[in-house]
Amino acid sequence: MSGYDTLMLETDARGVAMLTLNRPDKHNAMNAAMIAELADAATRLATDEAVRVVVLASSGPTFCAGGDLQWMRDQARKDRQGKIEGATALALMLKALDELPKPLIGRVQGNAFGGGIGLMAVCDIVITVEGAEFALTETRLGLIPATIGPYVVRRIGEGHARRLFLNARRFEAVIAREIGLVSAVRPTGELDAAVEEEAAAFLDCAPGAVSSAKSLVRSLARGTAGDPLACSIGLLADRWESDEGRAGIDAFLNRRPMPWAPK
Numbered sequence: 001m002s003g004y005d006t007l008m009l010e011t012d013a014r015g016v017a018m019l020t021l022n023r024p025d026k027h028n029a030m031n032a033a034m035i036a037e038l039a040d041a042a043t044r045l046a047t048d049e050a051v052r053v054v055v056l057a058s059s060g061p062t063f064c065a066g067g068d069l070q071w072m073r074d075q076a077r078k079d080r081q082g083k084i085e086g087a088t089a090l091a092l093m094l095k096a097l098d099e100l101p102k103p104l105i106g107r108v109q110g111n112a113f114g115g116g117i118g119l120m121a122v123c124d125i126v127i128t129v130e131g132a133e134f135a136l137t138e139t140r141l142g143l144i145p146a147t148i149g150p151y152v153v154r155r156i157g158e159g160h161a162r163r164l165f166l167n168a169r170r171f172e173a174v175i176a177r178e179i180g181l182v183s184a185v186r187p188t189g190e191l192d193a194a195v196e197e198e199a200a201a202f203l204d205c206a207p208g209a210v211s212s213a214k215s216l217v218r219s220l221a222r223g224t225a226g227d228p229l230a231c232s233i234g235l236l237a238d239r240w241e242s243d244e245g246r247a248g249i250d251a252f253l254n255r256r257p258m259p260w261a262p263k
Contacts, residue, residue, distance in 0.1 A: 006034040015052035024060025031068035042096035057107040066114025091147040098122040101211040118148025121155040129188045135170040206244040
């Protein structure tokens with residue numbers, strides 16, 4: 001899959017898709033075009049049955065510097081309805097990535113600020129490098145991290161968010177790991193191997209079950225499951241009755257490879 005101006009999108013034979021922010025000269029800052037293309041890519045990846053895992057990466061030394069300055073200038077010139085439309089596009093893009101029914105791994109090879117942290121927060125796993133720095137810089141500009149807020153607060157918790165949203169200070173990769181924004185920190189030379197290890201683990205799992213498990217975590221954590229007991233019982237029964245569930249149990253009992261495992 002291709003055809004983007006601000007992104008690169010490639011899928012290997014195993015079904016691992018690499019979605020790469022590709023504005024290195026602008027530190028991969030998000031403008032209107034990138035926001036629209038990320039939303040489109042999320043939709044395409046969600047419906048592509050050949051894709052089993054998505055890696056969100058970027059080119060150049062910076063993962064994502066947040067909002068593009070020209071895009072922010074353009075937003076400032078718009079009337080309120082225009083501002084609402086711009087914010088809505090950003091919010092819906094983040095929502096589409098957050099609800100992607102495939103595992104989303106963040107490959108963070110450098111610094112991330114503002115909206116870049118929002119992109120990290122919608123990933124299921126984030127691997128970054130030693131020396132990377134992060135900051136929610138919006139209040140320095142008289143703004144707030146609003147559209148990314150729901151995802152960042154859920155990721156790091158209210159206590160850490162109260163500090164980092166308000167004071168805009170930089171924090172290092174080790175702190176990002178301690179507060180839950182980052183899953184693991186690796187030396188630069190080990191980043192790709194760490195991402196590959198995470199991606200390969202998903203390939204041993206049934207894709208439908210992975211998608212259902214991701215949805216379950218999201219609904220339980222956000223209180224949208226209704227009665228959690230009844231919900232969990234029904235979902236387990238659904239998986240037992242699914243083609244994957246039957247095939248997995250049969251393969252296990254008969255000591256055969258799982259049908260979805262890499263050949």
